[in-house]
Amino acid sequence: MAELAASRLSSADVSSSSADVSSREARKLEQQALRLAAEAARELQRKLKAALREPSPERSADARALLEAHPEETAKLRASAAKAARVKEQQEANATEVEEDEATLRVKIAALADMLREAKHAVVYTGAGMSTAAAIPDYRGPQGLWTLHNKKGGGSSSAAGGARNAPCAARAVMGQSFAETRPTIGHLALAALVRKGLIKQVISQNVDGLHLRSGVPPSKLCELHGNVFRERCPSCGKEYVRPFDVTGKSSFHRHGTERACERKVCNRAELRDTIVYFGESIAPADLSTAMEHSERCDLAIFLGSSLKVLQHYKFIWQLPPKPQRKRMVIVNLQPTPKDHAAELRLHGRCDTVLEQLLVSLGMPYLPYQPAKDEVLKRQVEPARGSELMRSKAEREAADAREEAEAAASEASLDEAGQGPPTASAAEAAVKGIDCGGTPG
Numbered sequence: 492m493a494e495l496a497a498s499r500l501s502s503a504d505v506s507s508s509s510a511d512v513s514s515r516e517a518r519k520l521e522q523q524a525l526r527l528a529a530e531a532a533r534e535l536q537r538k539l540k541a542a543l544r545e546p547s548p549e550r551s552a553d554a555r556a557l558l559e560a561h562p563e564e565t566a567k568l569r570a571s572a573a574k575a576a577r578v579k580e581q582q583e584a585n586a587t588e589v590e591e592d593e594a595t596l597r598v599k600i601a602a603l604a605d606m607l608r609e610a611k612h613a614v615v616y617t618g619a620g621m622s623t624a625a626a627i628p629d630y631r632g633p634q635g636l637w638t639l640h641n642k643k644g645g646g647s648s649s650a651a652g653g654a655r656n657a658p659c660a661a662r663a664v665m666g667q668s669f670a671e672t673r674p675t676i677g678h679l680a681l682a683a684l685v686r687k688g689l690i691k692q693v694i695s696q697n698v699d700g701l702h703l704r705s706g707v708p709p710s711k712l713c714e715l716h717g718n719v720f721r722e723r724c725p726s727c728g729k730e731y732v733r734p735f736d737v738t739g740k741s742s743f744h745r746h747g748t749e750r751a752c753e754r755k756v757c758n759r760a761e762l763r764d765t766i767v768y769f770g771e772s773i774a775p776a777d778l779s780t781a782m783e784h785s786e787r788c789d790l791a792i793f794l795g796s797s798l799k800v801l802q803h804y805k806f807i808w809q810l811p812p813k814p815q816r817k818r819m820v821i822v823n824l825q826p827t828p829k830d831h832a833a834e835l836r837l838h839g840r841c842d843t844v845l846e847q848l849l850v851s852l853g854m855p856y857l858p859y860q861p862a863k864d865e866v867l868k869r870q871v872e873p874a875r876g877s878e879l880m881r882s883k884a885e886r887e888a889a890d891a892r893e894e895a896e897a898a899a900s901e902a903s904l905d906e907a908g909q910g911p912p913t914a915s916a917a918e919a920a921v922k923g924i925d926c927g928g929t930p931g
């Protein structure tokens with residue numbers, strides 16, 4: 492009885508193990524067949540693409556026969572080639588700068604002057620195009636950092652290479668330091684409009700500090716992506732404006748400037764630069780200022796921005812219902828994704844438009860005064876902010892701490908639904924700073 496049972500058991504074992512073997516083999520064969528089919532499909536795609544590359548009048552009989560034998564695949568390939576061509580055309584159109592003739596601009600600038608007089612809370616948003624006249628490169632113009640990066644085969648304007656470190660990339664192209672640049676006529680005209688009360692707030696993506704240097708009062712200025720001359724204490728929040736660029740050692744999630752806060756209670760906390768790189772969050776204080784003014788704003792004027800980054804800041808575009816709906820004006824040489832929403836669209840240089848706007852409003856133009864330059868005037872003050880000496884281990888520990896804090900603050904901003912756009916949002920890549928700037 493026991494023997495019979497054992498023999499049954501063993502034959503059952505044998506049959507189950509042979510079933511295992513055959514199902515394993517079947518799976519293997521199936522996988523092999525799938526692999527061969529995928530290879531054959533790839534080979535067919537390669538041949539079809541080669542056939543399509545032949546100009547149709549000269550296409551060989553073999554190539555024609557191949558395309559006719561696979562009508563579905565051929566149609567798909569034609570459609571995707573057409574889409575790629577449209578995208579390329581759009582990119583080229585976006586990089587093309589159009590300047591309207593003087594007479595057209597004059598009429599539009601007069602209309603803008605009327606809109607400013609009527610507005611209760613006009614807010615100006617500026618991008619890199621505001622500072623190109625100061626020889627600071629923009630991002631998407633014909634000579635922009637990203638345009639050149641893409642031409643060199645850099646692919647998307649992603650955080651790759653120098654594009655991530657915008658102040659650094661800008662400095663390399665400028666061939667001069669940020670401290671050596673000067674505010675342009677446009678910056679000075681804008682500062683005059685702010686002092687006159689016609690513009691209530693300037694919200695800038697530029698990190699070049701030129702709005703501050705041209706005389707826009709700090710309380711009327713919100714530098715969304717920081718300022719190369721500003722550093723901040725992470726402990727008490729005190730800000731220091733320096734007569735030099737504080738971002739020499741700065742990079743993504745590495746903002747320590749190796750200078751210490753002067754306040755005793757901060758126990759020599761290391762100051763940090765204020766730059767916001769692609770993928771980092773806007774400082775909470777700057778974000779809340781920008782949100783508050785964007786909400787109160789009844790006239791939004793966008794100057795020198797492609798809006799590629801700004802279009803992702805929801806707080807700008809969440810419009811109140813009519814009749815409080817804000818009016819929008821866009822001044823930019825290249826097309827922007829929000830052109831359709833603008834009541835007035837000016838294809839002109841920021842300097843030209845702002846200078847003529849002052850004339851139109853009957854306001855005097857005040858030339859640049861180095862003695863009143865918020866950055867330069869500090870060069871004659873005694874040096875402040877003691878230098879911190881750090882070992883490599885201390886440096887690494889400080890960087891790790893900063894990275895952990897950034898991750899925590901980004902998580903809390905995401906919860907609030909105000910996380911800044913990522914590079915990918917902007918252009919299948921990066922979140923941007925307009926380095927007078929960083930991208931925008």
Ligand SMILES: [Zn+2]
Nearest residue numbers: 724727752757
């Ligand atoms: Zn402090």
